[in-house]
Amino acid sequence: MQEKKAETGSKNAKKANLLDHNSIKHILDESVSEIVTSRGYVEDVRLSNVRLFLGTIIIVIALFAQFYKKKFPENRDFLIGCIVLYIVFNGLLQLIIYTKEKNAILFTYPPAGSVTSTGLVVSSKLPRFSDLYALTIASADPKSISAGKPVEFTKSVTQWLTKDGVLVEGLFWKDVVALIDDYSAEPKKNK
Known part of the structure; x- marks a missing residue:
């Protein structure tokens, strides 16, 4: 029944290779990013820009070393x-990835007109040889007064994917929106 809904519901249905956990994780992560940005959160690409800048510096250093005249x-x-210099900048890049990025798939600014001053960090995990997809939503600045408690769910990917690997977006959308709503409702409960 889910299979028919997924095929007829959208001409551009997202399909994953069920034998490749990276393909499944990519489809789910991409959908999560779409859902979060559709809820009014704007993606914060500053960390990505810093990583690109450091990567460019590393490449320039390698090119200088390779093509020096002498x-x-x-x-x-x-x-x-x-x-x-190559080792220092590469170490710095790895430090940023290890300490700031971790399993994050999306960083956001706070939504326009929001009373909170922090955006979101959306992280996901899909361990190899496992069907359990864990999605976590936390504050981009956990030390802020307006930071909410992190919320997460862990569910089997078989709830959202048909036997052909087509993502049933309606079911997945509902679960992710419920998680976003849980995070948004958290500060109001504490007051």
Whole structure:
């Protein structure tokens, strides 16, 4: 029954390869991003821009080291400097990914007209060889006064995907919107 609804409901149905957990996670994460941004949250791309900038610096350093005019014995000190800079900037990039990004799929600004001053961090996990998809919504600034408690759910992907790998968007949309509403309602309960 879900299979027919998914096929007839949308001409551009999202389909995942059920044998590839990365394909399933990608489809679900993409849908979560669409749902969150449709609820009035604007994506915050500052961290992505910092990562791109650091990656560009790393590439430029590697290009300088590769195409420097002098040959090896003469450019030894220059190459050592490039290697050190490459390691430093790459370490910085990895530190940002490890400490800030973690499993995040989306960072947002607060919605327009909202009383909260923080956006959201939406994170997901789909462990290899598991069908349990975990979705977490937390504050982008957990130390802020207006930060809500993180909310999450863990459900089997079989609830949202047909046996052909087509995403039943209505069911998934309902679960994600309920999670967003739970997060939004959290500060009001504390007052």
